[in-house]
Amino acid sequence: MPLHPLAPRRLYRQIADQLRGLIRAGEFPVGSRLPAERDLAVQLGVSRPSVREALIALEVEGLVAVRMGSGVVVIASDTAPSATPVDAPFGPFEVIRARQVIECELAAMAAQAADAATVDGLQQALAQMRADVARGSAPVQGDRQFHLRIAEAADNGPLLRTVAALYDERNTPLFEQLGQHYETLPTWRAALDEHQAVLDAIAGHDPAAARAAMHAHLQQSHDRLAGLLPSGG
Known part of the structure; x- marks a missing residue:
């Protein structure tokens, strides 16, 4: 059963549907590995990030296991009834792109309007992030506060x-x-x-630098999740 090029409409769902169909049909039996992300992207005529989203969706459904360094292994021939349905209307990379459009301009606006309280709030959020990372935890709460405080400004x-x-x-x-x-x-x-660079630009009342720093941060976030940067980059 061949793979078919896809039209750009909620690509991760379309890719997942095709791969799910191939798994159910026995093209990729349990225990086998799926082709590499890069190879799937070429065969399907889509971006590598879209392929990654699709593979993660299949993992959430319990069909595959993403094993770092050894590829994606098929672990079931069909979705279990108890599996978590993947019905998100937007993929993660689509969300990051939307954030990039909005938050870059908000960072510039914050740099124009920031007062001492704004800068202090951003410093507190970043300090919370640093403390969480030092403890070995993902600093999601501080990260959320940082971005929301820029929007509040x-x-x-x-x-x-x-x-x-x-x-x-x-x-x-x-x-x-x-x-x-x-x-x-x-x-x-x-x-x-990257957050420190955004904070420095806002504290320095430099809208252009704040906009550029936020753009760089969200681009790096996208590229890290998409596998477009070396591990740890």
Whole structure:
């Protein structure tokens, strides 16, 4: 059963559907490995991040196991009735791109409007992140506070609500499973430096630098999760 090129519409779902069908048909029996992400991307005519989202969706469903360093192994021939359904309307990388569009401008607005209380709040959030990383924990709470406090500084309620909603997309099974594999203490340490660059630009009332620093941070976040950077980068 051949793979078919896909149209760009919720690609991770379409990719997952094709691979699920191949597994059920016995093209990839239990115990076998799926082709590498890069090879699947070429065969399907899609991006590697879209393939990664699809593989993570199949893992959430219990069909495959993503084993770091040894590929993706088929562990079941069909989805178990008790498996967590993957029905997120947006993929993680789509969410990050939306955040990039919104939060870069909010960082610039924060740099224009920031007062001492804003800078202090961002410093506290970053300190919480650093403490969590030092304890070996993912600093999600401090990270969320950092990004929301930038939105608060822009003094725009709808945008603040949007930033909160986009950040909380992390709580979907697809995003959580992706993070379990590809968000590590080394990647969070890199993210700390990126947050510091955003904070420095806002504290320095430099909108252009704040916009650029936020863009760089979210791009790096995207690329780390997508496997487009060396491990730990």
